[in-house]
Amino acid sequence: MGVEAQRITVGQSTFDVRVKDNRAEALRLNSEWAPRLAAVEPRARAAIEKVSGCKVARVRGDQAMMVADLQCGAASVPLPPQAPLTCELDGAPRQLSGEVFVDLICG
Numbered sequence: 001m002g003v004e005a006q007r008i009t010v011g012q013s014t015f016d017v018r019v020k021d022n023r024a025e026a027l028r029l030n031s032e033w034a035p036r037l038a039a040v041e042p043r044a045r046a047a048i049e050k051v052s053g054c055k056v057a058r059v060r061g062d063q064a065m066m067v068a069d070l071q072c073g074a075a076s077v078p079l080p081p082q083a084p085l086t087c088e089l090d091g092a093p094r095q096l097s098g099e100v101f102v103d104l105i106c107g
Contacts, residue, residue, distance in 0.1 A: 006051045007084040010043040010104065017051040022070045024048045024056075028063065035063045043089065044068075046104050050087060 005016035005027075013035075015026040026044040028035075040063045045056045054072035061067050090103035 006082065008047045008051055009084070009086045010047045010050075011087075011089050013040055013043040013047075015044060015047045017047055019048075019052045019054075019070070022054075022072055024052050024054075024068045024070055025061075026066045026068070028065070032063075037061075037063045039063075041066065046087070046089065050085065050104055050106065 003018040003020045005018050007014065007016055007029075009015075012030070012032060013028055014030045015028055017024060017026050026048050028040060028044070032040070041059055044066045045059055045068070048054075048056055048059075048066075048068050048070075052070055052072070054070040056068045057071045058069045059066050085106050087104040087106040090105050
């Protein structure tokens, strides 16, 4: 994407997230034993939302690399890369009207 990555750890997954326009990609960097997309996707979604400041509209890809379409609104601007973030999911991902919601605690 030609954009510097923001490294973020959510739970047991570490991602490099790149944001450009209304699209983001999350590349999982760590090894995990037999990860399934259904297990990794909520962590990638949370990482993308934290880094971009935007809502994820759609995610596609596999357990190693996901691409997301973002709903940023007119005034939203992606955050500049900063020191690596470490976050934990605060509870299980929730689904409401087809959307997945996750809460993060970042330190």
